[in-house]
Amino acid sequence: RRVAVLISGRGSNLEALADHAGPYRIVLVVSNKPEAPGLDLARMRGLPTLALSSRGLDREQFDRRVGDAIEAAGAGTIVLAGYMRLLSPAFVRRFAGRILNIHPSLLPLYKGLDTHARAIAAGDTEAGCSVHLVTEELDSGAVIAQARVPIHEGDTPEDLSARVLAEEHRLYPQAVSDFIRNGSGC
Numbered sequence: 001r002r003v004a005v006l007i008s009g010r011g012s013n014l015e016a017l018a019d020h021a022g023p024y025r026i027v028l029v030v031s032n033k034p035e036a037p038g039l040d041l042a043r044m045r046g047l048p049t050l051a052l053s054s055r056g057l058d059r060e061q062f063d064r065r066v067g068d069a070i071e072a073a074g075a076g077t078i079v080l081a082g083y084m085r086l087l088s089p090a091f092v093r094r095f096a097g098r099i100l101n102i103h104p105s106l107l108p109l110y111k112g113l114d115t116h117a118r119a120i121a122a123g124d125t126e127a128g129c130s131v132h133l134v135t136e137e138l139d140s141g142a143v144i145a146q147a148r149v150p151i152h153e154g155d156t157p158e159d160l161s162a163r164v165l166a167e168e169h170r171l172y173p174q175a176v177s178d179f180i181r182n183g184s185g186c
């Protein structure tokens, strides 16, 4: 039930996770960007934070430090919330089946970046967000929850992003709660 949240930026999903009364407790917020606004949101809520710069470290070394901090905090589940750094295979293996991510598309559509612009360019009438288990391949693990929104005529990527983000804030705390209740996390 102890969860670590990994961020790199704004932290609006972290905020939604922290403000949701669920069966989990956020015991650590890690950012690979010391200037991430999400760190302030965490501190304002009294959550323990760790800002780790990756300068001078290779991916494995950096991830080993992050993993050690997560274990020291006693977190059994890792929740990625706008964490814009690829995880090393060693890290994914270390926490196999216990890492979740939220991606702003209806996976398996639009893995990677610029999901909203790509959905609009394709003429899709629907978009959404997906919560999935993290595996070594980017945005490719099993999807455990999805939410859908319409794409309206004339939508800009920013319009769509805002519509999807509102759903992310609803979906992610719910999906993390379900994941933990079903005993998949410790």
Ligand code: GRF
Binding pocket: 007, 009, 010, 011, 012, 013, 014, 038, 081, 082, 083, 102, 103, 104, 129, 165, 168
């Ligand atoms: C969200 O759109 C999420 O789906 C993606 O990165 C963004 C993070 O936003 N993975 P925030 O930092 O949670 O506000």
